Amino acid sequence: xxxxxxxxxxxxxLVELDSDPDVMRFVTGGRPTPRxxxxxxxxxxxxxxxxxxxxxxxxxxxxKSGGEFLGWFHFRPAEGRPPGEVELGYRLRASAWGKGYATxxxxxxxxxxxxxxxxxxxxxxTLAVHTASRRVMEKAGLTLARTFHQPWPYAMDGDExxxxxxxxxxxxxxxxxxxxxxxxxETEAAR
Numbered sequence: 576x577x578x579x580x581x582x583x584x585x586x587x588x589l590v591e592l593d594s595d596p597d598v599m600r601f602v603t604g605g606r607p608t609p610r611x612x613x614x615x616x617x618x619x620x621x622x623x624x625x626x627x628x629x630x631x632x633x634x635x636x637x638x639k640s641g642g643e644f645l646g647w648f649h650f651r652p653a654e655g656r657p658p659g660e661v662e663l664g665y666r667l668r669a670s671a672w673g674k675g676y677a678t679x680x681x682x683x684x685x686x687x688x689x690x691x692x693x694x695x696x697x698x699x700x701t702l703a704v705h706t707a708s709r710r711v712m713e714k715a716g717l718t719l720a721r722t723f724h725q726p727w728p729y730a731m732d733g734d735e736x737x738x739x740x741x742x743x744x745x746x747x748x749x750x751x752x753x754x755x756x757x758x759x760x761e762t763e764a765a766r
Contacts, residue, residue: 576676578634578648578683581621585635588644589613597669598646601705604729624651630692636667636680645671650684659695661688665711672707681715686752689745698742704733709741716751717741 592598593608608617624632631652636645646667653662663684665677681699688694699717701708720742727734 576645576679577637577639578680579637580625581618581633581635581647583618583622585644586610586614586618588635589618589647592644592646592666592668595669598666601702601708601731602666604731606729621647628652630687631661634680634684636665636671636676638671644668645676648680648684650688653698656698659693661692661694661697663697663699663712663715663717677708677711678714681711685715685743685748689748694745696742696744697748698740700738700740702731702733703736703739709739712741715743716748717743718747 590608590610590613593613596605596607599605599607621633628651631650633647633649633651635647637643638645646665649662649664651662652658653660656662663681665680667677671677685697688697697717698720699712701712703722718741720740722737722739724737
């Protein structure tokens with residue numbers, strides 16, 4: 576897999592991704608994102624990160640051998656958090672689930688953050704009942720930091736159980752790397 580910057584030409588990829596009720600189950604309760612929202616809000620926001628935050632943003636995940644769009648990752652300054660703390664996120668097509676792509680992309684971005692961007696802590700959040708996403712966070716080296724409740728604009732199965740935050744500090748990552756628990760994807764973000 577490789578990670579690259581988004582372009583406006585990725586609109587159809589994003590519309591298709593966000594039209595799958597299984598993909599959107601833990602985001603909007605399965606509701607698709609309207610095309611107009613992707614064109615006028617989401618994609619411009621993705622592109623805006625590249626100008627505002629060098630090395631951070633949203634990255635299109637592409638299957639290396641066939642060039643298939645798999646989904647996206649984000650690695651961005653965490654809103655309302657101290658400097659040096661960034662948020663990791665991902666959304667992949669159902670056809671890409673269970674193949675290690677989410678872990679591979681997460682590890683690549685975490686590695687870049689700690690080695691090149693001065694990141695001190697990475698955080699990621701999901702619904703407590705979203706076990707597949709939690710497993711990815713754990714495989715990427717993050718550990719459960721807290722459970723909390725936040726309001727969601729859409730009702731989702733299991734949202735009454737709250738949300739979880741996983742985190743990884745630079746010191747813990749360095750310890751894991753020294754023990755040989757790494758893994759890097761080829762990324763534009765890593766170059």
